[in-house]
Amino acid sequence: xxxxxxxxxxxxxxxxxxxxxxxxxxxxRAGRRGNSTAExxxxxxxxxxxxxxxxxxxxxxxxxxxxxxxxxxLMNMMLCxxxxxxxxxxxxxxxxxxARDRAHMHITHTPAGA
Amino acid sequence: xxxxxxxTPVGQDELDWLGTDPVPTKPYYDPAWFELEREAVFRRSWQxxxxxxxxxxxxxxxxxxxxxxxxxxxxxxxxDGEVCAxxxxxxxxxxxxxxxxxxKRSTFSCPxxxxxxxxxGGLISAPDFESFHVTKAECALPQLACEVVGGLIFVxxxxxxxxxxxxxxxxxxxxxxxxxxxxxxxxxxxxxxxANWKLTYDNFQENYxxxxxxxxxxxxxxSPDNPFAYPTAYDFHGxxxxxxxxxxxxxxxxxxxxxxxxxxxxxxxxxxGILGAETAKDYxxxxxxxxxxxxxxxxxxxxxxxxxxxxxxxxxxxxxxxEDETPSERFAREYFMAVARDVHTEDxxxxxxxxxxxxxxxxxxxxxxxxxxxxxxxxxxxxxxxxAYRAELTGRAEQEGARA
Ligand code: FES
Ligand SMILES: [Fe+2]
Numbered sequence: 241x242x243x244x245x246x247x248x249x250x251x252x253x254x255x256x257x258x259x260x261x262x263x264x265x266x267x268x269r270a271g272r273r274g275n276s277t278a279e280x281x282x283x284x285x286x287x288x289x290x291x292x293x294x295x296x297x298x299x300x301x302x303x304x305x306x307x308x309x310x311x312x313x314l315m316n317m318m319l320c321x322x323x324x325x326x327x328x329x330x331x332x333x334x335x336x337x338x339a340r341d342r343a344h345m346h347i348t349h350t351p352a353g354a
Numbered sequence: 355x356x357x358x359x360x361x362t363p364v365g366q367d368e369l370d371w372l373g374t375d376p377v378p379t380k381p382y383y384d385p386a387w388f389e390l391e392r393e394a395v396f397r398r399s400w401q402x403x404x405x406x407x408x409x410x411x412x413x414x415x416x417x418x419x420x421x422x423x424x425x426x427x428x429x430x431x432x433x434d435g436e437v438c439a440x441x442x443x444x445x446x447x448x449x450x451x452x453x454x455x456x457x458k459r460s461t462f463s464c465p466x467x468x469x470x471x472x473x474x475g476g477l478i479s480a481p482d483f484e485s486f487h488v489t490k491a492e493c494a495l496p497q498l499a500c501e502v503v504g505g506l507i508f509v510x511x512x513x514x515x516x517x518x519x520x521x522x523x524x525x526x527x528x529x530x531x532x533x534x535x536x537x538x539x540x541x542x543x544x545x546x547x548x549a550n551w552k553l554t555y556d557n558f559q560e561n562y563x564x565x566x567x568x569x570x571x572x573x574x575x576x577s578p579d580n581p582f583a584y585p586t587a588y589d590f591h592g593x594x595x596x597x598x599x600x601x602x603x604x605x606x607x608x609x610x611x612x613x614x615x616x617x618x619x620x621x622x623x624x625x626x627g628i629l630g631a632e633t634a635k636d637y638x639x640x641x642x643x644x645x646x647x648x649x650x651x652x653x654x655x656x657x658x659x660x661x662x663x664x665x666x667x668x669x670x671x672x673x674x675x676x677e678d679e680t681p682s683e684r685f686a687r688e689y690f691m692a693v694a695r696d697v698h699t700e701d702x703x704x705x706x707x708x709x710x711x712x713x714x715x716x717x718x719x720x721x722x723x724x725x726x727x728x729x730x731x732x733x734x735x736x737x738x739x740x741x742a743y744r745a746e747l748t749g750r751a752e753q754e755g756a757r758a
């Protein structure tokens with residue numbers, strides 16, 4: 241394929257967040273939440289959370305076997321959003337301290353690939 | 355909105371048999387007591403070490419380190435499909451046979467002098483074996499009793515007094531009914547902690563701390579008539595125990611990303627036929643150091659491995675049925691793992707503080723209330739076994755003294 245798009249066309253608006261958040265591996269995604277600033281998390285969450293249902297519907301319709309690189313980046317970005325949402329929706333002000341304590345919990349195995 | 359009154363706590367009268375005395379602190383940090391536990395508790399109990407989904411094929415193996423008994427185990431699915439456990443120790447001169455954490459092999463060869471063992475632990479070949487003064491049959495890998503219930507693999511280092519199933523009693527059937535029995539994969543996270551294994555384990559068998567330590571997770575699950583989210587029932591069988599988790603009837607619906615995860619996760623759990631299972635609210639604690647919670651969306655087990663009197667390792671697994679079938683399922687599973695990890699993060703931090711305080715020796719006793727009865731039960735069971743073992747040691751010493 242010759243297209244250089246980072247994300248599937250209908251999600252092009254989210255491309256600025258690929259470099260920061262479309263991470264491979266559950267531990268790397270959890271780690272990204274841990275080493276992000278509150279401003280980074282809030283900006284990412286504000287831009288992407290509303291697109292989560294549409295992104296999952298789009299990816300489900302394609303199925304894992306048909307996902308190309310752009311689709312996979314979208315998947316990884318949404319998986320990372322799951323981690324970040326816990327900081328934004330649940331931990332709020334407790335997140336910095338929580339992140340320090342959380343570093344002791346090592347993700348070693350996931351069906352998605354740890 | 356008024357919460358409907360739905361909760362009646364378990365009464366103390368039902369738990370009086372466990373006693374109400376203050377509990378001595380020493381067993382929670384004393385190295386000498388820990389030395390006794392190694393033998394009295396861990397060498398004499400079935401211990402959970404893995405799950406059959408880690409051994410999908412003939413020749414699949416896992417290596418497990420059990421520091422409490424200084425052991426390395428090799429757990430193998432043999433040619434007959436049975437799961438067997440061996441000491442990961444070459445019978446020539448004791449070298450650790452397998453280095454990888456997991457894999458698949460048809461034989462195991464020791465790197466030192468190339469003794470080679472089969473999946474059944476038998477010695478197949480050894481270079482220049484004619485120069486030895488022993489038969490191959492005498493050189494099989496030392497085997498441990500190993501049994502499976504509910505997909506969970508247990509080993510016993512000594513001579514088990516009863517089969518695993520007998521030992522578990524009614525909890526064996528409950529485990530078989532839980533998703534773990536059908537699990538094919540899992541999410542896992544692991545933590546090391548500077549705390550005694552009982553202090554670590556106890557944290558997870560009382561709800562008294564929830565609203566203080568987990569304000570964001572526990573807030574929605576408490577109500578005016580059950581402000582501490584206490585369970586609705588306790589149950590005991592031999593050294594094991596269980597509780598039935600209470601859920602708030604009028605819980606506010608989730609919002610945002612959490613709501614998406616719940617919706618997508620519920621669809622997957624429904625497809626796997628585990629939504630509304632009879633065991634969905636059961637928390638089962640198996641002596642000495644394992645528990646599993648039946649919740650279909652967050653079905654997790656937790657094993658607390660003792661390392662030393664003041665060190666343990668927690669291994670948490672969320673068990674799943676089938677690989678991620680859809681991106682939605684992948685999303686929900688990763689989200690629920692992260693939720694559980696957040697909660698356990700909060701626990702870990704406070705448990706270490708508990709150990710520090712007790713290990714200072716400042717307190718002779720600690721206190722368990724009615725709704726910390728599962729902690730009291732663990733203490734009772736451990737001290738019963740340690741005292742019995744001590745009496746055995748004394749008896750043995752006296753016999754030897756009489757003989758001398
Ligand atoms: S110690 Fe294993 S072959 Fe010699
Ligand atoms: Fe907790």
